[in-house]
Amino acid sequence: MAEVVFENVTKIYAKGERPAVDSFSLTVRDGEFLVLVGPSGCGKSTTLRMVAGLETPDSGRISIAGADVTRLPPKDRDIAMVFQNYALYPHMTVRENLSFALKLRRVPKNEVRRRVEGVAESLGLVPYMDRLPKALSGGQRQRVALGRAIVREPSVFLFDEPLSNLDAKMRVEMRAEIIRLHNRLGATMIYVTHDQVEAMTMGERIVVMSGGRIRQAAPPMEIYSRPADVFVAGFIGTPPMNLFPPGVLSPSKTVGIRPENLSLLESRGGDGDGDVFPAKVDFIESLGSETLVHVLLEPSGFRAIIRESGFTRRRPGDKVFLFCGMANRVVFD
Numbered sequence: 001m002a003e004v005v006f007e008n009v010t011k012i013y014a015k016g017e018r019p020a021v022d023s024f025s026l027t028v029r030d031g032e033f034l035v036l037v038g039p040s041g042c043g044k045s046t047t048l049r050m051v052a053g054l055e056t057p058d059s060g061r062i063s064i065a066g067a068d069v070t071r072l073p074p075k076d077r078d079i080a081m082v083f084q085n086y087a088l089y090p091h092m093t094v095r096e097n098l099s100f101a102l103k104l105r106r107v108p109k110n111e112v113r114r115r116v117e118g119v120a121e122s123l124g125l126v127p128y129m130d131r132l133p134k135a136l137s138g139g140q141r142q143r144v145a146l147g148r149a150i151v152r153e154p155s156v157f158l159f160d161e162p163l164s165n166l167d168a169k170m171r172v173e174m175r176a177e178i179i180r181l182h183n184r185l186g187a188t189m190i191y192v193t194h195d196q197v198e199a200m201t202m203g204e205r206i207v208v209m210s211g212g213r214i215r216q217a218a219p220p221m222e223i224y225s226r227p228a229d230v231f232v233a234g235f236i237g238t239p240p241m242n243l244f245p246p247g248v249l250s251p252s253k254t255v256g257i258r259p260e261n262l263s264l265l266e267s268r269g270g271d272g273d274g275d276v277f278p279a280k281v282d283f284i285e286s287l288g289s290e291t292l293v294h295v296l297l298e299p300s301g302f303r304a305i306i307r308e309s310g311f312t313r314r315r316p317g318d319k320v321f322l323f324c325g326m327a328n329r330v331v332f333d
């Protein structure tokens, strides 16, 4: 059971400064794929590095598989970490990069060969085993970095923005590869990203952080449909949830509605139970499969974004009516 448990973990880099990680408490379940997501500087890497043993908490406790590791050096933790910049040894071939950690651990030669070959096979690295990292593409380097983690057969994998240096196509491929790896190995994985699309598509559970704190920890669909606060509502989803300020849909509270749950009407005549506002089309973003229509409510000038499927017949300047149905509203205090 390689559960990872954080109990009130706090990290302060400089005296008098705000904690980088603030009273972080969470249980990552055995075999779970957990994604930590949040804007740059919110404390994701620090959290991960404390699991790896690369940073020490100022207070609180971290345990892996039931053992307190809070002050244990990295080599004594059953973890492997994959970084954004790959961190390969530049003077070693792919084979040597893959073997290195096992040799350090005095794993028998036959066993090293067996494991390295198995991993190279599964990641498509066999043709490149004698190359140096500089003779590989970004995607191939990231595969080697992944392979180097896998050969160690750790019970916990830690990923720190491992796909951020790859182009969009390679990123999508590697995402799928990491998910397949998780399905195959069933190891506990903690994956850090600032990219909410990566978080939504990869996480079994997502932890949204800001300012060193957990804002919400829940499965992707729950985060999407029931964000815990306006920060989460604004961070997850592209475009973000529309947030109607107090006075528009509720006398005293903010109301959030996703763009796909708003619609535009020709006339004030209702489309069921909800609120209708006159509005003017401001501009239109056509994405092919869907269209984002930006409208300004009249007379307030409040901006709302509506997601329509396919193409739209709306044009900038069109007078329309915005319909906000009663369903799918999220009310924030």
Ligand SMILES: Nc1ncnc2c1ncn2[C@@H]1O[C@H](COP(=O)(O)OP(=O)(O)O)[C@@H](O)[C@H]1O
Binding pocket: 013, 014, 020, 038, 039, 040, 041, 042, 043, 044, 045, 046, 047
């Ligand atoms: N080694 C360090 N020394 C001082 N401050 C640091 C150090 N590493 C990170 N920080 C600060 O801690 C906060 C959290 O950083 P980090 O964990 O890297 O966030 P993220 O990975 O979410 O971008 C930031 O304000 C950052 O500037």
Ligand SMILES: [Mg+2]
Binding pocket: 044, 045, 046
């Ligand atoms: Mg980081």
